Amino acid sequence: KQEVTQIPAALSVPEGENLVLNCSFTDSAIYNLQWFRQDPGKGLTSLLLIQSSQREQTSGRLNASLDKSSGRSTLYIAASQPGDSATYLCAADNFNKFYFGSGTKLNVKP
């Protein structure tokens, strides 16, 4: 069974800092990997989706990479802002099964 792990569980950084969130998975036979953000009391918002044949995806200040051989994905946030404060979750699509990490709670301090 796929296991998705996100470390650290929480992260606090000053505004303007570049940061990296980590996601690791045990089964490399994934169809794609998706990054979401969740604000308190809200649903999830999709940020980036990386197909298994891709190495990375970019959207604005966000860049997500995927390395299936090592079972890792990273989400890079450039020039962080207080509005980036949220919980970030990654999810692996294993061909008919979907597995979510427990998330990294990010706090960007003004």
Added chain:
Amino acid sequence: DAGVIQSPRHEVTEMGQEVTLRCKPISGHDYLFWYRQTMMRGLELLIYFNNNVPIDDSGMPEDRFSAKMPNASFSTLKIQPSEPRDSAVYFCASSKSREYEQYFGPGTRLTVT
């Protein structure tokens, strides 16, 4: 588009009662997912449909849970009878296909007393 619509947003019920959660996916999306989120277990996939057909229901915790998708624009998740441990936020999500992002609804917060 209005996005994924879920109702009710909040539900408080007593143990043993039947609970029905509703979801309207984004028009044109072929995939529909039901998730449950709790502090203890995080986000769990319960069941998902492709073109109204259930593909994987292995996440449905017990026979007390059932889900239907009678047409492309409507799905229900039913719990009968409900128990306090079913208290959670239930999310519905939809996507165009496996190659596209999932879009989540705002969730239904269920409290079973």
